[in-house]
Amino acid sequence: MESAVRAHGADVLHAAMALGLREDEAEELAAETFAAFLDAAPRFEGRSTVRTFLLGILYRKALERGRERAKERASDPIDEVFESRFNLMGHWSRPPAGPEEETLTHEVSEMISECLEELKPLQKAVFLLKEFEGESNQAICNALRLSDTHLRVLLFRARNKLRERLEQRWWRR
Numbered sequence: 001m002e003s004a005v006r007a008h009g010a011d012v013l014h015a016a017m018a019l020g021l022r023e024d025e026a027e028e029l030a031a032e033t034f035a036a037f038l039d040a041a042p043r044f045e046g047r048s049t050v051r052t053f054l055l056g057i058l059y060r061k062a063l064e065r066g067r068e069r070a071k072e073r074a075s076d077p078i079d080e081v082f083e084s085r086f087n088l089m090g091h092w093s094r095p096p097a098g099p100e101e102e103t104l105t106h107e108v109s110e111m112i113s114e115c116l117e118e119l120k121p122l123q124k125a126v127f128l129l130k131e132f133e134g135e136s137n138q139a140i141c142n143a144l145r146l147s148d149t150h151l152r153v154l155l156f157r158a159r160n161k162l163r164e165r166l167e168q169r170w171w172r173r
Contacts, residue, residue, distance in 0.1 A: 001034070001037075001038060001041075004034070004037065004050055004054070005034060007050070007051075008050060008051045008054050009030070009034075011051055011054075011055070012030045012033055012034070012054050012055065012058055013026055013027065013030045015055055015058055015059075016029045016030050016033075016058060016062070019062050021062075029058065029061055029062060029065070030058070032061050033054060033057045033058040033061055034054075036057050036061065037053070037054055037057055040053075040057065111166060111169050111170070112162075112166065114169070115161075115162050115165040115166055115169065116128075116162070118161070118165055119158055119161060119162070122144070122154060123154050123157055123158040123161070124158065125144065126140060126144065126146075126151060126154045126155055126158060127154075127155065127158040127159070127162070129143070129144075130155060137151055137152075
């Protein structure tokens, strides 16, 4: 064991640090690797080098740690939940949405979708790329082979038409 640590200790530590661990975490993982190597040494058949065997143990240990941390993050500690949802006075930080709000949001989304369908295809494409996808003007111009001026005209017309259609539909209700 002593010769394995001397010969491969630095490699195991460097590999642990290469996984993005802090130095103290990497040292701890390397120590766990050698402890596991002690248990697994009788099963070592020599089909690979000792270094390769150690690195395999290291990577399996790192995966186990990652899974454990993911489980810890997935839990929902009550104190954190409470603090994120309520202020110091015990009132909602952001009140939950009620059924009326949900219905209105759904209706408005449907109305916007219907109005988008009334746009010319190029206006619709430009509007969606800019407003929903967040693409830059330059990226849209390159993708659709438009000049910057033409793009701005298309965006202006699309926004104007959407505003007009939304106002018409809203007041019809």
